[in-house]
Amino acid sequence: MPTDEPEASTGGGxxxxxxxxxxxxxxxxxxxxxxxxxxxAYFVLLLVLYALLYFVEFATHAPHIIE
Amino acid sequence: MHVHRFEKLWIGLSLVLIAAFIGIVLFGFTVMDLKVPGVETGETVDPATVLSEGPFAQPGVRKISDDHYEVYMLAQQFLFRPGSAQPLTLPARTKITFHMTSPDVMHGFEVPGSGLNTTVIPGQVATLTTRFPEAKTYGVLCHQYCGSAHHNMQAEIEVVPPSEFDESNLIAQ
Incomplete structure (x- = not known):
């Protein structure tokens, strides 16, 4: 990205x-x-925590709804 | 438009993440066969008369077969009937179907640390079927703010071995 420096254009040498x-x-x-x-690292953390929340906290805690 | 290769990478990863979230939920409801609470379709109750008419006039446990019991439970300000005044006793490893409704405002039914969780809405009958895997005491909480004593609205489910389950307190069909 070009920068605009006034000093450079005044011929400071x-x-x-x-x-x-x-x-x-x-x-x-x-x-x-x-x-x-x-x-x-954040991406991996997100996937691990989501899997933990879903498979451990939500899906496998018995008793759960069977019908 | 020129996109940096790192940008391409994390745009791709974001799409993978969304696909993973959807995939995990689909996996749960197909391969793992998870269920969510249901509503008895087409069956509504009148909250004004639910305490005097129909099965909820006599809340309690009814026997369907040797391996299947059903519980008609009222969630009302600020108790569960049955369950709050004295623990609801149920047999372990037996199929239990809960039918729940409310005569007043919206309540919640949650057994903390388990997958049993539903909203109890006046005029509707929430249903869920479960098996309690072991004989122990489970707590029940209302998780919808229902009024000034909401924080006291709780119940107990005492799960006993099937051989010790006392059938004398059942409600006749």
Whole structure:
């Protein structure tokens, strides 16, 4: 994503790296593995808790309705 | 539109999650053969006369066969009849059908820690059939707010071995 830095266009003579400007990163090179890990862990937790709730708390506690 | 591959991944996982929720419920109601409480279809009762007419005028346990009993139970402000004044005694490992209705407001019937749970609606008869697997005492709670003493509305079901079940308190058919 291009940023608009007024200082760069005024001809200060410095490069982007030297002025500390964040480098442009194409979308496909952005690899948020941390976010993926957190989302994945939450996803697994959700499935495990849902299965626990359904199969243990709801479906197998006897007595239950048979007809 | 360009979508990042991570985005594609968790859009896909979200769809898998929705499919899993639906799949688990379908699995329960087909393979595991789960049941939900029913309503006696087409059969309504008049809440104004339910205490004086029909089977609910004499709530209690009736015998259908050696392996099947039925309970006509009233849920009313703020007790279950039978069950609250003295425990409802039922045989273990025997098929029990509950028929429940209310003469006043909406109540709930729940045996905590079990799958027995229904709403009891005036004018309708809620039914459910179960087998109590072991001889022990089960509690019953009202889980629909029904008035100022709702928190005191509870009952007990005392499940005894079939050989010890006293049939002298049954209601004649």
């Amino acid at each position: 410095t490069t982007d790296e030297a002025s500390g400007k964040a480098r442009d990163l194409p979308l496909d090179e952005f690899q948020p593995y941390g976010t993926l890990a957190v989302t994945g």
